[in-house]
Amino acid sequence: MTAPTTASRLVARARRALGDLEARTRPLNADTEAALARRWEELPAAVRTPSQLLGQRSSGCEGTHGVFPRCNFACSPCYLGSEANQVRTDAAHTVAEIDAQMSYLRDARGADQHAQLIGGEVTLLGPEAHAEALETMMAHQRKPMSMSHGDFDYDYLKRLAINPDGTRRFDFLRFAGHFDSLMRGRRDINRPRHEADLHPFRARFVGHFERLEREHGVAFDLAHNMTVTPANIDQVSEVVRGCLDLRFGMMSFQPAAYVGNPRRWSGDFHAVSMDSVWAEIEAAVGTRIPYEHVQMGDPRCNRSCHGLIAQRHWVPILDDRDPRDLAVRDRFLATFRSFDFERPPLTLAIALARVLVRDPLALRGAPGWAWRLARRLGWRRLLFGHPRALTFVVHAFMDAKVVTPAWELMERGERAEDPEIRAAQERLAACSYAMAHPDQDRLVPACVQHAVLDASENVRLRELLPISHTRA
Numbered sequence: 001m002t003a004p005t006t007a008s009r010l011v012a013r014a015r016r017a018l019g020d021l022e023a024r025t026r027p028l029n030a031d032t033e034a035a036l037a038r039r040w041e042e043l044p045a046a047v048r049t050p051s052q053l054l055g056q057r058s059s060g061c062e063g064t065h066g067v068f069p070r071c072n073f074a075c076s077p078c079y080l081g082s083e084a085n086q087v088r089t090d091a092a093h094t095v096a097e098i099d100a101q102m103s104y105l106r107d108a109r110g111a112d113q114h115a116q117l118i119g120g121e122v123t124l125l126g127p128e129a130h131a132e133a134l135e136t137m138m139a140h141q142r143k144p145m146s147m148s149h150g151d152f153d154y155d156y157l158k159r160l161a162i163n164p165d166g167t168r169r170f171d172f173l174r175f176a177g178h179f180d181s182l183m184r185g186r187r188d189i190n191r192p193r194h195e196a197d198l199h200p201f202r203a204r205f206v207g208h209f210e211r212l213e214r215e216h217g218v219a220f221d222l223a224h225n226m227t228v229t230p231a232n233i234d235q236v237s238e239v240v241r242g243c244l245d246l247r248f249g250m251m252s253f254q255p256a257a258y259v260g261n262p263r264r265w266s267g268d269f270h271a272v273s274m275d276s277v278w279a280e281i282e283a284a285v286g287t288r289i290p291y292e293h294v295q296m297g298d299p300r301c302n303r304s305c306h307g308l309i310a311q312r313h314w315v316p317i318l319d320d321r322d323p324r325d326l327a328v329r330d331r332f333l334a335t336f337r338s339f340d341f342e343r344p345p346l347t348l349a350i351a352l353a354r355v356l357v358r359d360p361l362a363l364r365g366a367p368g369w370a371w372r373l374a375r376r377l378g379w380r381r382l383l384f385g386h387p388r389a390l391t392f393v394v395h396a397f398m399d400a401k402v403v404t405p406a407w408e409l410m411e412r413g414e415r416a417e418d419p420e421i422r423a424a425q426e427r428l429a430a431c432s433y434a435m436a437h438p439d440q441d442r443l444v445p446a447c448v449q450h451a452v453l454d455a456s457e458n459v460r461l462r463e464l465l466p467i468s469h470t471r472a
């Protein structure tokens with residue numbers, strides 16, 4: 001056999017490089033396209049609307065479960081079951097479980113989907129194990145977001161993101177910090193009396209990431225989460241106003257539901273509606289916030305609006321009353337389906353060029369939309385006001401007492417007679433937030449996980465990872 005010549009080795013290397021470039025700049029992902037098509041088919045007809053993101057742009061959000069159930073806070077309400085704190089946080093268990101769950105989600109839901117590292121307090125993992133968990137999720141092409149109470153020091157974040165030799169372990173981190181006055185246990189403010197008392201802690205949380213970016217070049221995307229009950233609904237506006245200058249990319253509000261630990265329930269949670277929370281957000285930003293033109297799953301579960309903010313002036317990125325903006329939305333959803341915009345700039349530019357080669361009219365209407373958006377925001381703010389994206393979200397979980405019978409009937413393939421239970425079935429069928437059970441070869445809605453499955457899962461975990469074995 002003759003040895004390959006230098007020229008043939010160069011040709012082989014060039015072929016490999018071209019193949020790699022072709023894959024990285026491919027506009028759409030075939031697996032994700034198939035997952036989107038399946039998701040669209042599964043959706044109830046009532047939510048298969050032009051505004052629907054599920055099945056058109058996203059196969060749904062994802063979350064981990066049973067990977068680190070413990071938390072060192074005591075909140076009212078709390079979605080964790082009472083057994084959760086009797087399970088030890090165990091890095092090996094966490095990473096192995098995450099690997100199995102994310103692998104399943106990659107197969108079922110395609111690539112590049114957003115996945116929450118959730119199910120207890122993530123920082124109890126320690127920075128090394130936390131980093132390993134994120135790397136495991138990314139290895140399965142998930143976009144992980146760590147869900148935390150945000151009560152950690154800069155040193156923790158630095159050890160998570162930066163290797164001991166000073167190089168970056170991550171170029172980009174996504175974190176959600178949960179801050180509200182219903183939480184108990186935060187250092188320096190164990191029992192906040194008002195939401196405003198937490199503003200310095202919100203600022204400190206964001207400040208950690210700004211410092212990490214400044215000192216080590218790690219970019220970030222932050223969400224602010226808040227549980228809403230009758231005790232703090234009238235302070236939602238205060239929270240939004242207090243956060244407008246902080247670099248949160250999302251503010252998400254969860255009206256409380258009767259799920260999780262019943263000893264942590266108090267007051268009439270049903271007195272808080274999506275409308276009442278939305279009205280508070282609108283009062284804070286001083287404008288109407290449209291939401292019906294872009295929908296994730298069932299409108300009884302989710303409400304959201306993507307916008308831009310500069311100098312405390314917030315505008316929606318789409319004007320729901322302008323048919324030209326709605327046409328741009330339709331064209332975007334038809335063209336960019338599984339397109340991943342989170343790529344290095346040159347790779348992104350080539351991928352976009354490939355979209356245009358395939359469909360030269362793909363961006364028709366986009367310049368006009370950009371012009372109108374810039375005018376809404378104001379040219380001065382756009383150019384000098386450091387504009388950034390800010391999305392408002394309300395996500396309303398369901399009570400365990402409706403989810404349990406709804407799911408039992410769905411498991412038997414039956415439709416509920418009771419209108420309340422049937423509504424829960426409709427919402428579960430259009431669920432946008434799934435958790436994986438690879439051992440049972442299925443995904444379940446997070447509502448089902450918390451209302452039906454968490455209790456027995458935590459009992460099993462308590463036997464597997466008893467707290468008495470915890471080492472100091």
Ligand code: SF4
Pocket residue numbers: 297298301302395396397398427428430431432433445446447448
């Ligand atoms: S987890 Fe529950 S509330 Fe959330 S989208 Fe799914 S069914 Fe709706």
